[in-house]
Amino acid sequence: MARNGWIALLLCAALACQPASAQSSFDGDGYRSTHYRAPVDVAPDPAARITLAEALRWHRQKRALFIDVVPVEAGYRDPATGAWKLSQPHTTIPGALWHPETGRAHPDPVLWQALLAAVRAKRLQHPDAPVVVYCRTDCWMGWNAARRLAIGGVEKVYWLAEGVDGWHAAGRKLVDVQPVMVAP
Numbered sequence: 001m002a003r004n005g006w007i008a009l010l011l012c013a014a015l016a017c018q019p020a021s022a023q024s025s026f027d028g029d030g031y032r033s034t035h036y037r038a039p040v041d042v043a044p045d046p047a048a049r050i051t052l053a054e055a056l057r058w059h060r061q062k063r064a065l066f067i068d069v070v071p072v073e074a075g076y077r078d079p080a081t082g083a084w085k086l087s088q089p090h091t092t093i094p095g096a097l098w099h100p101e102t103g104r105a106h107p108d109p110v111l112w113q114a115l116l117a118a119v120r121a122k123r124l125q126h127p128d129a130p131v132v133v134y135c136r137t138d139c140w141m142g143w144n145a146a147r148r149l150a151i152g153g154v155e156k157v158y159w160l161a162e163g164v165d166g167w168h169a170a171g172r173k174l175v176d177v178q179p180v181m182v183a184p
Contacts, residue, residue, distance in 0.1 A: 026105075031147065032140035033105035039138050040161060044147035047133075050158035052166050055132055059093065064130040065122040066096035067115065068164065069103035069145045072179065077101075077111075084179040091174035093134075093167050098177045103133075103141025107148075114182040115145070119154055134160035 027033040043049050050058075058064040074087040084100070092098055099115045101107060122129050131154060135142035146159035160166070168174050 031105035031144045036140045037138060040140055040143050044143045044159045047146035047150035047157040047159050050132060050160055052162045052170060055160050058130060064132045066093050066132045068092040068096045068098045068134060069141050070100060070135050070164065072100045079184055082181055082183040089176055092164055092177045094173060094175045098179045100179050103135055103145040105144060111182055114180060130156040130158055132158045132160050134163040136163040137165040139163060
């Protein structure tokens with residue numbers, strides 16, 4: 001085998017023959033950190049995946065806290081006021097709280113604490129309430145947020161893989177929503 005062939009073989013073995021994009025898509029803690037819009041092929045352990053049918057049932061029963069983590073597109077949060085400036089509207093599951101940007105591998109700690117406060121507030125009223133976290137179909141942000149909550153000790157955390165897209169595709173209504181305002 002030519003020298004270049006051996007080098008290629010050794011590199012392939014060392015990198016487990018994975019494409020560079022797949023290797024660099026996760027951080028050291030196992031959260032997806034790039035290429036968030038891609039097929040999700042693994043459960044967000046220790047959180048569990050919930051079926052769309054089960055999520056629809058829980059929603060009808062008003063049993064769960066639904067948290068949307070779809071990022072703000074072409075908008076930003078004013079650091080002085082905490083208010084979000086949106087360039088386009090966002091629709092989500094009725095009754096859901098929209099906590100944008102909290103599904104990133106390294107969410108802003110202020111935004112993450114606001115999401116945790118929302119979970120704590122729901123659990124004060126309903127201690128056994130499941131938490132359903134989602135983004136869009138083929139989006140790792142919902143997966144990241146569900147996993148981070150469960151690893152952080154929150155029980156009964158579920159990830160809705162179909163997200164807002166699957167909800168709508170199932171013929172369910174979406175409503176306009178504003179992001180949860182988070183004071184600086």
